[in-house]
Amino acid sequence: MQCTRCGNDRWAVTNTAHGNNRERKALISIVEPSLIWYSNDFRVRARKCKKCGNIGHTIEILMEDLLAIMNHARTDPLPNCESIEGWCEIQNQKHRKS
């Protein structure tokens, strides 16, 4: 995966949680708007670009779930995911200030 800011492909994982992990609600809440409508069987990882410090997130789901979501999107609308981008921008602004 390439950093959206600098193109580097080396990331450090800074946090990880499974969708059922209620002790990491802050991390889970980042992906819930885009995925919880379908399943809570996912893993989210917070990552930091090793070159520029950009913050990103990855989601792991079963291939069968990904295909089911793609098939759903062929005929029905998906949830609005703007909140995720907004959250990432806030995190990057915090990083730039520190």
Ligand SMILES: [Zn+2]
């Ligand atoms: Zn970067």
